[in-house]
Amino acid sequence: MRITELALGILTAVGGFVDVSELVFMSQAGSRFGYALIWVVVISTIGIMVFGEMSGRVAAIAKQPVFNLMRHRLGLKLGLIVLIASFLANLITCAAEIGGVALVLRLMTGAPYRLMALVATLLFIASVWVLPFKWIERSYGLLGLFMLVFVAALVAIHPPWAALAGGALPHVPAGLSHRDLLAFGYFAVALISAVMFPYETYFYSSGAIEDKWGPKDLGINRLTAIVGFALGSLLAISLLAISAQMFGPAGISPDLVGTPALQAAVPFGTIGLLLALLGMFFAISGAAIETCLANAYSLCQFFGWRWGRHQPPRNAPRFTLTWLAVFAAALVIVLTGVEPIQLAEYAVVASILVLPLTYLPLLLLAGDRHFMQAYANGALAKTLGWGFYALIIVAAVAALPLYLLTSGGAL
Amino acid sequence: MKPDGRLTLIAQLRDLQIVDAEGMHCGIVDDVALAGKPGGVLRIEALLVGPGGYAKRLPGWCRALVRLVAGNGCVKVPWREVESITSVVKLRHEAAALGLDRGEARARRWLPAIGALK
Amino acid sequence: MRRAALLCLLLGGCGSAAEQQLAALKSAHSIVAEWAAVARAQADGRVTDTYAREMADDARTQLASARRELADPNDPAARLIDDLGATPDRAHLDVTASALGALEQSRADH
Numbered sequence: 001m002r003i004t005e006l007a008l009g010i011l012t013a014v015g016g017f018v019d020v021s022e023l024v025f026m027s028q029a030g031s032r033f034g035y036a037l038i039w040v041v042v043i044s045t046i047g048i049m050v051f052g053e054m055s056g057r058v059a060a061i062a063k064q065p066v067f068n069l070m071r072h073r074l075g076l077k078l079g080l081i082v083l084i085a086s087f088l089a090n091l092i093t094c095a096a097e098i099g100g101v102a103l104v105l106r107l108m109t110g111a112p113y114r115l116m117a118l119v120a121t122l123l124f125i126a127s128v129w130v131l132p133f134k135w136i137e138r139s140y141g142l143l144g145l146f147m148l149v150f151v152a153a154l155v156a157i158h159p160p161w162a163a164l165a166g167g168a169l170p171h172v173p174a175g176l177s178h179r180d181l182l183a184f185g186y187f188a189v190a191l192i193s194a195v196m197f198p199y200e201t202y203f204y205s206s207g208a209i210e211d212k213w214g215p216k217d218l219g220i221n222r223l224t225a226i227v228g229f230a231l232g233s234l235l236a237i238s239l240l241a242i243s244a245q246m247f248g249p250a251g252i253s254p255d256l257v258g259t260p261a262l263q264a265a266v267p268f269g270t271i272g273l274l275l276a277l278l279g280m281f282f283a284i285s286g287a288a289i290e291t292c293l294a295n296a297y298s299l300c301q302f303f304g305w306r307w308g309r310h311q312p313p314r315n316a317p318r319f320t321l322t323w324l325a326v327f328a329a330a331l332v333i334v335l336t337g338v339e340p341i342q343l344a345e346y347a348v349v350a351s352i353l354v355l356p357l358t359y360l361p362l363l364l365l366a367g368d369r370h371f372m373q374a375y376a377n378g379a380l381a382k383t384l385g386w387g388f389y390a391l392i393i394v395a396a397v398a399a400l401p402l403y404l405l406t407s408g409g410a411l
Numbered sequence: 412m413k414p415d416g417r418l419t420l421i422a423q424l425r426d427l428q429i430v431d432a433e434g435m436h437c438g439i440v441d442d443v444a445l446a447g448k449p450g451g452v453l454r455i456e457a458l459l460v461g462p463g464g465y466a467k468r469l470p471g472w473c474r475a476l477v478r479l480v481a482g483n484g485c486v487k488v489p490w491r492e493v494e495s496i497t498s499v500v501k502l503r504h505e506a507a508a509l510g511l512d513r514g515e516a517r518a519r520r521w522l523p524a525i526g527a528l529k
Numbered sequence: 530m531r532r533a534a535l536l537c538l539l540l541g542g543c544g545s546a547a548e549q550q551l552a553a554l555k556s557a558h559s560i561v562a563e564w565a566a567v568a569r570a571q572a573d574g575r576v577t578d579t580y581a582r583e584m585a586d587d588a589r590t591q592l593a594s595a596r597r598e599l600a601d602p603n604d605p606a607a608r609l610i611d612d613l614g615a616t617p618d619r620a621h622l623d624v625t626a627s628a629l630g631a632l633e634q635s636r637a638d639h
Contacts, residue, residue, distance in 0.1 A: 107580050110579045252563050266570065407552045
C-alpha cells in the first residue's frame with residue numbers, strides 16, 4: 001500500500017513538473033544556448049528538492065502549513081507583505097497557465113481562444129469542486145505523464161549524448177558577446193524561477209496536511225521530493241535538449257506556445273503531436289489548479305479561516321469563494337488578450353522577486369526545534385537550505401535588471 | 412503550553428491559529444486584550460479575532476484600506492475559553508458558540524448547494 | 530512612469546531604438562522560421578491540419594505585432610515581411626526565414 005502510495009506520489013510529481021513557463025523557457029534556452037544551461041536546471045531541481053522536502057516535513061511534524069506558522073514567526077506586517085507579493089505572483093502564473101491551456105485546446109480543436117479559456121476555467125472549477133483532493137492532484141499529475149513523449153522524442157533524434165551530459169557541468173560558454181552574456185544570465189534566472197516557483201511549496205505543504213501526513217510519512221516525503229522532482233526535471237531537460245538540436249539551427253526561439261509540440265511531431269508524426277498536446281494540456285491544467293489553490297491556501301491560512309478540499313466546499317466557504325475568485329480574476333486577465341508567453345514571462349520575473357520572501361519563513365520554521373522537535377533541519381539541510389537561499393537572493397536581485405537590459409531575453 | 416503555565420510574552424500568543432473544540436479552524440489571534448492598572452496585576456482578558464483586532468497593528472494608511480475591504484468586525488474570545496496553547500490555541504467550545512463562525516456563515520450564503528465526491 | 534523611465538536610464542536604457550528594432554527582427558525571424566517548420570511538417574503529414582492552420586493564424590498575428598515595431602517601411606526586414614502576404618507557401622517561408630536570419634546576423638554583429 002505504501003509502495004503504491006509512493007509510486008503514485010512520484011509519478012504525480014513527474015507529470016506535474018512542467019508548466020507553461022518551463023515549456024516556454026526550456027525551449028527558448030535550448031534554442032539560444034544549446035545544452036549550456038542544463039546545469040542551471042540541475043541545480044534548480046536540487047533546490048526545489050531541498051525546499052519541497054522541508055515544506056512536506058514542516059507540514060507532517062508541525063501539522064500546520066507554512067503560511068499559518070509564517071505569520072506567527074515573521075509577524076503581521078512582514079507576513080502581509082509576503083502574502084500580497086506571493087498572491088500577485090501566483091495570480092499572474094495562474095493566468096499564464098489558463099492562457100496556455102486555452103492555446104493548446106485551440107490547437108487541438110480549432111475553437112476560438114477566448115472561448116477555450118472560459119471552457120478550461122469552468123472545467124477546472126468543476127474539477128476542484130467535485131473531486132476529492134487526492135483525485136485532483138493525481139488525475140492531472142498522472143495524465144501529465146503524456147509529456148513523456150518528449151523524453152522518447154529526445155532519444156529518437158539521437159542527440160550528441162556526450163555534449164548533452166557536458167551541459168550538466170556548471171560553465172558559461174566561451175566567446176559570448178556582451179549582449180549574449182546578459183541574455184545567458186537572464187535565462188539562468190528565468191529557469192531558476194520556473195523550476196522553483198513558490199506555488200509549488202505552498203501546494204505541496206498544504207497537500208501534505210490535506211493527506212494528513214505525520215512522522216511516518218517523512219520517508220515518502222523525502223523520496224517523492226527527491227525522485228519525483230529528479231525525474232520531472234529529466235522531462236524539462238528533454239524539452240531544452242530537443243530544442244537545442246531542432247530549433248536552434250533553424251533560428252526558432254520559439255515565440256509560439258504550440259511550437260514545442262513539433263518536438264514530438266517531427267520524430268513521431270501526428271501521434272507524437274497529439275500525445276504532446278495532451279501532455280501539455282494536462283500538465284499545464286494541473287499547474288493552473290495548483291497555482292489557484294496555492295493562493296486560496298495562503299489567504300485562508302494567513303487569516304486562520306477554514307481551508308482544504310478534504311472537506312466539502314460548503315464546509316470551508318471562505319476558502320471556496322477564494323479559489324473561485326482567483327480563477328475568475330485569472331480568466332479576466334486572459335480575456336484581456338495578453339499573450340500567454342508574455343504572461344509566462346511576467347510570472348517568472350514576479351516569482352523570482354518573491355522567492356526570497358517565500359523561502360525564508362520555510363527555512364526558519366524547518367530549523368526551529370520548538371515546532372519541529374527532533375525533526376528540525378540537520379547540518380545537511382541547513383547547509384543546502386541556506387546555500388540555495390543565497391542563490392535565490394542573487395537571482396532575485398539580478399532578475400529585473402536582466403529582464404530590462406535584454407528586453408525579456410529578446411535581445 | 413497550558414494557560415496555567417508560563418506565558419512570558421504577548422508575542423507568544425499573537426498570530427497563532429485558533430481551533431475550536433471540534434478541531435475546526437476559526438481564526439487567528441489578531442490581538443490580545445489586557446486588563447489591569449499600572450502597578451497592579453496585568454492579565455489577559457480576551458483574544459481579539461478579526462480585522463478590528465489586527466488593523467491597529469498596521470500603519471495608518473493601511474487601516475483605512477482594511478476597513479474598506481474587510482470591515483472592522485472583532486470578536487472577543489474570553490481568556491477562560493482557552494483550553495490549551497501549543498502551536499495552536501485550542502478553545503473549550505465550538506466556534507459558533509463564541510461567535511467565530513459569522514464570516515464562514517456569510518460566505519456560505521454565496522455558494523450553491525452542489526455536492527462533491529468524497 | 531517617471532520612476533520606470535529613471536530605472537531604465539540608470540540601467541543603460543530599456544533598449545535603445547536600435548536594440549528594440551533588433552529584438553523585433555529576431556522575433557520576426559523566429560516566427561517565420563516556426564511557420565516554415567509547421568508548413569514543412571504539414572506537407573510531410575506529421576501534424577494535423579487543425580494544428581497547422583491555428584499555428585499559421587498565431588504566426589500571422591505575432592508577425593504583425595513584430596512588423597509594427599519595425600518603424601521604417603524601407604527597412605529590408607519590413608519589406609520581407611510585407612512580401613510574405615497572408616498565405617505564403619513553404620518555399621517562400623523558407624526563403625524569408627533565411628533572409629531574415631541573415632539580416633539579424635549582420636545587425637547583431639554591428
